[in-house]
Amino acid sequence: MAEPHPSKAFPVKPKLKSKPRTPKQTSESKYWSSFKTHQIPGLISVRSVSFSPSPAHPFAVAHSAHLSIYSSETLSTTSTISFFKDAVSGASFRSDGRLIAASELSGRIQVFDLNSRGPLRQLKSHARPVHFVQFPLLDKFHLISGGDDALVKYWDVARQTPISELRGHKDYVRCGDSSPVNMDTFVTGSYDHIVKLWDIRVTDGRSVMEVNHGKPVEDVIFLPSGGLIATAGGNSVKLWDLLGGGKLLFSVESHNKTVTSICVGKIGTDTGEESNQSRILSVGLDGYMKAFDYANLRVTHSMRFPAPLVSVAFSPDCSTRVIGSSNGIIFAGKRKSKEKEEEEESLSNLFWRVAPVEQPKRKVLRPSHFRYFQSGQGRKPSEGDYVIVKPKKTKLAEHDKLLKKFRHREALVSVLSAKSPENVVAVMEELVARRKLVTCLNNLDVGELELLIMFLQRYCSVPRYASLLFKVAKRVIEMRADDIKASASLRSHMRNLRRSIEEELRIQRSLLEIQGIITPLLTSAARR
Template sequence: MAETAARPFFPAESAHEPPPPARRARHGTCPSTTPESRFWRSFRNSQLCSGLIHPVTHLDFSPAPPHDLAVSVSTNLSLYAGAHSPDLSPKAFSPIRHFDDVAYSPSFRCDGSLLAAGSHSGLVQVFDAHRARPPLRRLRGHSRPVRVVRYPRAAEKTHLFSGGDDAVLNYWDVVTETSLLSIPAAHKDYIRAGAASPVSPEVVVTGSYDHLVRLWDVRATGGSVAAFNHGDPVECVLFLPSGGLLATAGGNVVKIWDVIGGGRIIHRIDCHNKTVTSLCLGRVGKADGGESRLLTASLDGYVKVFDYASFKITHSTRYPSMLLSVAFSPMGNVLVAGTSNGVIYIGKKKTKKEETQDMGGDVDDGFIVEKRREKRALRPTNFRYFQRGQSDKPSATDIVVQQRARVKLAEHDKLLKKFEHREALVCVLEKKNPNTVVAVMQELVARRKLLAAVKTLDDEGLGLLLSFLHRNATLPRYARFLMGLATKVLQMREEDIRSSAELMTHARNLKRMVAEEIQIQRTLQEIQGMISPLLRMAGR
């Protein structure tokens, strides 16, 4: 039987005085009103259709002005105008149609003049990012799809590295189209992630579906200089700006590693419900002086903003589709997310004029005159009236009234609540727990429904009851109650028992059990009769 939940205890000044009423938490304490949250909320979102219902696998902003955006969708590598334009519109020579199959991982050179990308056939191509021309270079060194192509972000302009599903890592000299370093078994599974160190162009990192993240120095050809086990297939890796910390994404977890400290994990981010697919860096405030943040995108449709200095999530944005890629403009005014259905979500930061107009203000001689909208009084006809105060947090002086814990009822308890007595008895007999069965029977006795339930049992239910009585009727704890019940059952259902061979077998077993118990009781009485005189003599 289910137990009743204990009531909460409220201390009061005296035994006869009720506790003071709980005060509502003060407004303004919600974390969504912080300056950083207001910064992320100032991005105005819009949709940009790629024209194809295919996954937007990779996004990359050019590090040089005007910060064009490269997008890989199916067999197209599209270029969009930079963050300075009113909207990210396709360029005149976009998309780049020089792929016979799926294009992957576009990467701009540090000066933004060249763009490299991989393909499903294993070919790596280098394009002129400012002119519509055929590929400048074709790098052949992979036999399977190339999912990782990266230019070092330092002053290095003639090299890039690539990794593919053939588990091969290549470090290329783009000018001569030759591989300076080729590692045929860099991993034991697909290489799906890679990044270059922001402080050294010779140091690169790769992530694979074998759960490992490996750090490579192209000057040392003996193998990887470090390896970390992420614990899940690695989808994305990213160096943080200092170059000493590394972020890895795999499964629904993002981990921060101390590379200089030998690969020690310093934090674990469990903020997504599904696989984290992409990472990028962003800045809060001005692009040249703001605080750096780590942005994570996941198949659950969320983009989370993580402050790795204080190790906390500072903002979250929900999108209506599964996200495969995310990128943030170096200017700090555009946030782009790519989805699995070909839609690109663009968030452009509002200007001060737009923010003022949204607040109902005016602009006079270059100065912003704020004129806030008057808040409408909430009435019971408004849905928000019934949601007010739900997101507020209690202060230190508030009394929090805990909700009574819900008791999970068993199946027989639910049937008893519905007054389905026969079904409750059969249900508890099937579980064969003597304590629970006797408890339900006693509850039915209290309701004066036990004999009525026994009377309406079918042959299967009656067999369960007789089998239970045969096993437990002689137990000292239940004997007084179950023996009387067994007598009543045999008297009430005599005709049904005689007409069924299976029920007759249960009845014979019950009779044999009673005879054995009577014989045991007689033997105990004889032993007691022999021992009692001896005990009296010993007492003298």
């Protein structure tokens, strides 16, 4: 009885590799992806990035022994301040944007006028490098600083003297932030794992509250309400409730390496205005930037950069995002508002609106007219037309032609000679579906069997093909044992096949041993 002719006339394809899933892009992912990243190279050791609160919102970048001021609109340098003897570690704008304070690793703090770029005040009291300096948000006359001498100082800028010297940290003070609702309170973070809340009105110099992050604290910020703070250290970002006595609300551990900097940014609208949705942006040495929605306690966006990241800042008008990397490259992202896009589009189409070209009206043909049916092949179909497309002839490979003629053994030999592992596996899968693979293996002559064993020896350990090829190798050994014993070349290839299988088994045992060692360590680390 003749076999029925197969209905398909298209090439066989391997079924082992699944199609990758494309994740659905959310509205927030689209928002963060709308920031077109521009690289600003040529800097050395970008340590700090900060935005001015004034409407133009320029940003300052501390790199090497320089402090560069950039325009948020053009992302170009507007001025560079170089009155430093050592590397600049941090910078902070005053609330009116007219002054900027910068700290050095020499322990000196300088205050500059942005218009003249000259130093107005020099504050010298820290004996070790200063890593944190900030103007309180609602105060124009004082500064807060912290350094490697484990001291936090509150300065009178006009007199160039510290009003208060706050002791309590036992290690380097590397970060801090002032309250957005009270100019007398601020927080500082140290490498002693402790974050302290200070109130300058407390006369004994003690902190009013402290929380333990559990790792050296790299950054700490107030959230807009003033009652919550976020701390960064190790591979985690933690959220604390100050009004609740310093209660830990949530811990985000989405980074693989140390989180180096965090900031708060409000999501902007299409008109360029900020909305009431805020996010915590965090960057780390793993090269990732994460956006955390602390209202819903979830990470809403993640973006990878080609370098370890050390600083991040977001402009108050929600239009610019700046990230500094350890290799001296700044990744500045600029987002266009909907109004600007419409303005550019209108300018590009200005000529056509001023001098429109009248197009001749074409007569619409209807089915009642005889020319409707003589429009020819060049006519484009309109909406509602039923288009008949002539199917293109499928070009078949040699093994597909042989499969179509039910010459199974010849198809297998043909594809083995072509030396394409994907096609060989696809033909084997087709023969399994037709229940002809065992018959083909039994009918191969010595030369064809040698081709098959050589293929098995080369590709049986490839994970994509292993499940099928190991079964085929077992069948070959069971069915063609006598032919293999009688041929010296086949015995040689079988020895090579055996060595390949033994090497794969050895690798799998080693991987299982490594997995057995790592799994308890990961379990214990997760419990901590």
